[in-house]
Amino acid sequence: MAYAEALTALADPTRRAVFEALRSGPRTVGEIAAGLPVSRPAVSQHLRVLEGAQLVSARQHGTRRIYRVDRAGLAILRGYLDSFWSDVLEAFRAEAEAQARAASEPAPKPSRARRAAPKRTRRTR
Amino acid sequence: MAYAEALTALADPTRRAVFEALRSGPRTVGEIAAGLPVSRPAVSQHLRVLEGAQLVSARQHGTRRIYRVDRAGLAILRGYLDSFWSDVLEAFRAEAEAQARAASEPAPKPSRARRAAPKRTRRTR
DNA sequence: TACTTACGTAATTCATGGCTTACGCAGAAG
DNA sequence: CTTCTGCGTAAGCCATGAATTACGTAAGTA
Numbered sequence: 001m002a003y004a005e006a007l008t009a010l011a012d013p014t015r016r017a018v019f020e021a022l023r024s025g026p027r028t029v030g031e032i033a034a035g036l037p038v039s040r041p042a043v044s045q046h047l048r049v050l051e052g053a054q055l056v057s058a059r060q061h062g063t064r065r066i067y068r069v070d071r072a073g074l075a076i077l078r079g080y081l082d083s084f085w086s087d088v089l090e091a092f093r094a095e096a097e098a099q100a101r102a103a104s105e106p107a108p109k110p111s112r113a114r115r116a117a118p119k120r121t122r123r124t125r
Numbered sequence: 126m127a128y129a130e131a132l133t134a135l136a137d138p139t140r141r142a143v144f145e146a147l148r149s150g151p152r153t154v155g156e157i158a159a160g161l162p163v164s165r166p167a168v169s170q171h172l173r174v175l176e177g178a179q180l181v182s183a184r185q186h187g188t189r190r191i192y193r194v195d196r197a198g199l200a201i202l203r204g205y206l207d208s209f210w211s212d213v214l215e216a217f218r219a220e221a222e223a224q225a226r227a228a229s230e231p232a233p234k235p236s237r238a239r240r241a242a243p244k245r246t247r248r249t250r
Numbered sequence: 251t252a253c254t255t256a257c258g259t260a261a262t263t264c265a266t267g268g269c270t271t272a273c274g275c276a277g278a279a280g
Numbered sequence: 281c282t283t284c285t286g287c288g289t290a291a292g293c294c295a296t297g298a299a300t301t302a303c304g305t306a307a308g309t310a
Contacts, residue, residue, distance in 0.1 A: 004138065011136030012268075013129065023209060025216045029287060042269055044288055063277045063286050069213045074206065081203050084148060088194045091150040137298075154257065167299055169258060188256050188307045 003080035005053040006073045014038055015046040019069070022056060026068040127179065128205035131198045134178040139163055140171040144194070147181060151193040 010016055014036065021032045029047065033040040047067055050056040055073035058065045135141055139161065146157045154172065158165040172192055175181040180198035183190045 004141070007132065007135045007141070010132045014268075016129070016132070023212050023216070025220060030285095038268090039270065040287075041271085041289080045268075048288085060276095063284095065287065069216075071210075071213065074210055074213070078203070078206050078210065081199065081206065085196075085199055085203065087148050088196065088199070091148070091194075095150060139298075155255090163298090164300065165256085166258080166301085170298080173258085185307095188254095190257065 002054065002073075002076045006055060006077045009049050009053040009055055009073075010077075012046070014042070015049060018043055018046045019050055019055060022067055022069045026066045028064045028066055030064070032067070127198075127201045130178040131180060131202045134174050134180055134198075135202075137171070139167070140174060143168055143171045144175055144180060147192055147194045151191045153189045153191055155189070157192070 010019065017036055018032055021027055021035060029040060029043055032047075033043040036043065047056060047058070050073075051058065051070075053073050054070050054076065056067050057070040058067045060066075135144065142161055143157055146152055146160060154165060154168055157172075158168040161168065172181060172183070175198075176183065176195075178198050179195050179201065181192050182195040183192045185191075
């Protein structure tokens with residue numbers, strides 16, 4: 001379920017901008033903040049979230065922290081989307097096949113019986 | 126920039142659950158809501174957001190609306206991550222090469238001059 | 251025609267979280 | 281040792297948005 005953190009992290013536009021700032025290579029916090037319309041502490045907070053999602057990692061170099069993209073979070077996210085993608089393709093295939101099978105059958109009654117009505121449970125909260 | 130909407134849409138856990146409910150095939154709004162701890166209107170609102178992100182699409186069938194995964198949004202998202210991934214790999218390669226070049230040089234002075242200090246602009250908002 | 255089903259939409263409430271300022275701390279520099 | 285730089289953290293404010301209830305509507309059904 002690690003992809004959840006990555007998706008949450010990348011949902012915010014500013015945080016995505018922080019992430020994109022590291023796209024072309026490592027940067028310090030100050031460098032990242034200098035290119036964005038938010039304060040440096042805001043960038044620090046975003047970097048913490050990104051780090052928690054394994055999307056970035058940091059190394060201390062003197063008094064400055066150098067952040068870089070961590071491929072782990074990206075790999076997790078790509079893996080999730082890939083599995084979803086293949087599942088969807090499989091579902092499409094199965095659906096098309098079922099439809100083709102139904103078209104070649106005599107249809108027991110022309111009545112509009114689409115689908116067995118699922119058991120309905122009361123939903124309140 | 127369409128990937129932004131997709132990321133925003135998939136950031137919410139409930140909305141992700143709605144999306145996942147369509148992973149194995151088309152479903153009606155009521156069916157989706159029956160499997161989730163939220164009300165049916167909530168599911169409707171989530172589906173609207175997902176539709177705006179091109180992650181799902183709907184077809185009317187009598188009185189019910191059948192939602193299914195739209196591959197467009199997924200493709201956009203995967204494309205964004207893929208391009209980011211390759212950029213990151215390229216940045217890593219360039220960095221490793223620069224580091225290897227620096228290691229084989231005489232190093233003009235053992236002083237700790239790491240990097241040219243970037244122009245500092247006041248940042249407040 | 252009246253009733254029921256399966257929705258979408260509007261209005262409202264309330265929690266999440268993003269941003270700021272203020273502060274503290276480690277490391278380099280003098 | 282003192283000063284400055286670069287950064288993380290805390291507290292507080294405020295906007296965004298997720299959920300609910302109430303309502304309206306179109307399409308099947310009796």
